[in-house]
Amino acid sequence: MNTLDGDRGEPTRGRGLQAFSAGLRLSLSTPAAILLGSAAGFGALANDAGMSLLNAVFMMGVLFALPAQVVMLDSLARGGSLIAGGLAVALTGVRLLPMTLSMLPLLRRGRLRWRILASHYIAVTAWLEGMRHLPSVAPADRLTTFLGIGTGMFASSLIGTAIGFQLAGSVPASLAAALLFLTPIYFLLSLMAAARQAMDGLAIVIGALLGPVLYLLVPGLDLFLTGIIGGTAAYVLGKKLSAFEAEDDA
Amino acid sequence: MTNEALLSSPIGLLTLALVAIIAHEPFRWLGLYLGHGLEADSEIFVWVRAVATALVAGLVTRLVMFPVGALEGVALWMRLGALASGIAIFFIRGRHLGAGVSGGAAVLLIFQYATQ
DSSP: OHHHHHHHTOOOHHHHHHHHHHHHHHHSSHHHHHHHHHHHHHHHHHHHTTOOHHHHHHHHHHHOOHHHHHHHHHHHHTTOOHHHHHHHHHHHHTTHHHHHHHHHHHHOSSOHHHHHHHHHTOSHHHHHHHHHHGGGSOGGGHHHHHHHHHHHHHHHHHHHHHHHHHHHHHSOHHHHHHHHHHHHHHHHHHHHHHOOSHHHHHHHHHHHHHHHHHHHHSTTTHHHHIIIIIHHHHHHHHHHHHHHHHHHHO | OOHHHHHHSHHHHHHHHHHIIIIIHHHHHHHHHHOSSOOTTSHHHHHHHHHHHHHHHHHHHHHHHSOOSGGGGSOHHHHHHHHHHHHHHHHHTTSOHHHHHHHHHHHHHHHHHHTO
16 A cells, blocks of 8 residues: 555655654664764854853754854854854855755655755755665655654754753863864764765865964965865866876776 | 854844855755756866865864864863874774764873873
8 A cells, every 4th residue: 555655656644654753763873873972062162162052052953064053153253253154154055055966866756845844954964864765765755754864863963962062061171172072073084984085085184284374374264265275276186186097097 | 243142142043043044055955946957976066075175174173273162271282182093093993983083082081181
């Protein structure tokens, strides 16, 4: 009977609930645990920067992408302008476009408002999990299942933020420092884990070296410029390198 | 309005929502809207990926070398040493993210206790 429903593409309410809770269950995985931990790191950082608990949790929910959150938070904490922070936030947000685009074939069926909600859940962790699990889900259930995965991840990231926020304010200073350290080490290792080509490695090294220099030269716009200049340099060098290797092979 | 107010007041909530709607969420909507005609693996997105990677790598060194909050109280060599240790543990454990992250944070704790 389920297959018949799937063929017509009109999931019943009960079936939708089933697909949603299947997604929720999928979201309770190792990546979600890492997400909880990294959200806790963000919560600690937010507390340290003088943010209120409500604003920190709200920021987690409304941006739902840690790099954008940390860029904004850290820039404001340094006394930077909202515009400069927003520019850097936008630059981290562009990478969500190809992610949403590549996921679209899996989420084509469904009402627009649910697809818009699904697109809000697109950030590295939920995206990876969706791409991993959705192909084996019946096409009519994919959007609902992804809403389940996303909702689970969303909830654990909000809870993680609140936990990290409270911990940072109540543990000894050395432990709080270790909590604050979670964000940079998590970001760096995530970049390394996601690196597939020479270009990715180049972008990490160039960005890491260029960042501090530009911070001292042009504070405020440093991250924006590190992205544009460092990323373009890595792109060009990476292209040259792969062309060189192709020549070598021939 | 000061940045402190932005970070902690109810008006800050509105500002955060505006930043999200103007500078961040549109890229998700655009991904939904563009659907046809643009491939997720087209060349422009290879560049986008490099830009985002360089920016976040720059953010990492900014957070570690020039921290604004409590991390400032931890010596620079400890921060850099813990970062290097995290990277080493990550690779030794076969690119294990959880091991690298918790290992790096643990090394920072050990440094602090060892020098007290």
